[in-house]
Amino acid sequence: LLCHLDLRSLDYCASLKNLETISNKQNYKFIEGDICEPHFIKWLFETEKVDIVLHFAAQTHVDLSFVHALEFTYVNVYGTHVLVSAAYEARVEKFIYVSTDEVYGGSLDEEFDESSPKQPTNPYASSKAAAECFVQSYWEQYKFPVVITRSSNVYGPHQYPEKVIPKFISLLQHNRKCCIHGSGLQKRNFLYAADVVEAFLTVLKKGKPGEIYNIGTNFEMSIAQLAKELIQLIKETNSESEMENWVDYVDDRPSNDMRYPMKSEKMHGLGWRPKVPWKEGIKKTSMF
Template sequence: GDIYEPHFIKLLFETENIDIVLHFTAQTHVDLSFVHALEFTYVNVHGTHVLVSDAYEARIEKFIYVSTDEVYGGSLDEEFDESSPKQPTNPYASSKAAAECFVQSYWEKYKFPVVITWSSNVYGLHQYPEKVIPKCISLLQHIKKCCIHGSGLQTRNFLYSANVVEAFLTVLKKGKPGEIYNIGTNFEMSIVQLAKELIQLIKETNSESEMENWVDYVDDRPSNNMRYPMKSEKIHGLGWRPKVSWKEGIKKTIEWYKENFHNWKNAEKAL
């Protein structure tokens, strides 16, 4: 079934004895959101409204809505905290921001125990290779160049998946209803730096000229924000901080894709 099918979702709540919802479901590929904006709106906004409505009717104990740092829009210097205004600049981020409004309204009107999280870019094992890190790893392993939008000077904050799992467990146990929590990291890297580091690790070269041979620069996508810097003191106050370092996390991720990419059905299509 699908998240936007109310009869299916209602049946799940009636038959599966669900008491907690962590809502990760979404269309998330920013590039595709420009081409299939209505699909993103339908799944992310309508689907969320269906889910939170049926969860409310089922009187569950806590509803955690997983959003994204992209709802803030970009910033070159200002660090976003949970009170910063939402200024999304692409259809994906706009759909996530709109869905947040529906979720938040159930707290405002009914005091239904919802919690919203905004997280930095997540990477790690098992991630579908449409995202930048697994895509670059997989392309390099297939003797293809990393594809870089524009100059590649856009920076992103990367969080290893195990760190994010710990964050969600923390919010699940300690997060206060009606609140928003940033799940961020101070580790920041430009996309071109990222590509070169992956080339260095996978192709085992320190030569700048050789690394450039493995990079393919293409036209930038529309409204490609330069940075999403976030303050995360609020969730730090609940006892969470990222434990797995970038060096450790990226090593584990590269090793996993070396061993497992060929087992993925249709994964080649993402390249």
């Protein structure tokens, strides 16, 4: 029986309600804990038979990273080093580090592949890029089987409303305006959660140690267009003047990359491609 051990710190954006549908399954175990506590993490690997690590844990909100940069460095870099070190000592079979397209920095036209240089432009992306270096070093030095993934923006039901899609949906449902940074012309690639799950399962089965995989989509939308589509969906209006009443433009944040276009041929070579169309994914998301 394949067992799943779920370690979470239950930070401000976590909710045990999201685990209710699986909490009673025999092959699932939840443990509350912090990856930044070395003794606890070492004990965990000593007492639980862990074969594979999928490392999602991170501080991820870009806006907050400008205000709490040191906390992002502590959790994302130090915490990752603690975890990969303990996993190495426990001789884990595979360690998958979940990174982000933001490590590449922004681009207007160039598409990033896995060999493109990392040029992060905000504290969050910088911390993820630094953590990647620690993870990759365990492959270079010890041939510890690590794999790094970099994915586009993920959206779906139950997402905490600090990310742009659930935030806009929540604001509109409470009759408040969508708050857009700067011009709103910044574009993002959006992947539905179910597609990303399939990508991680593919990497688990077929991903090669020491490799980096872009998990991307060609679907791209500006933040202004995103707000417009969500207003149409939730407020059920196509009137341009009425839609303008639901948008509020504010000062841009210190650094706001225009695009993160990625090539994902390596993932395609493993047999994965995104399947859920935007209209279907956003409809499912807005229902929660």
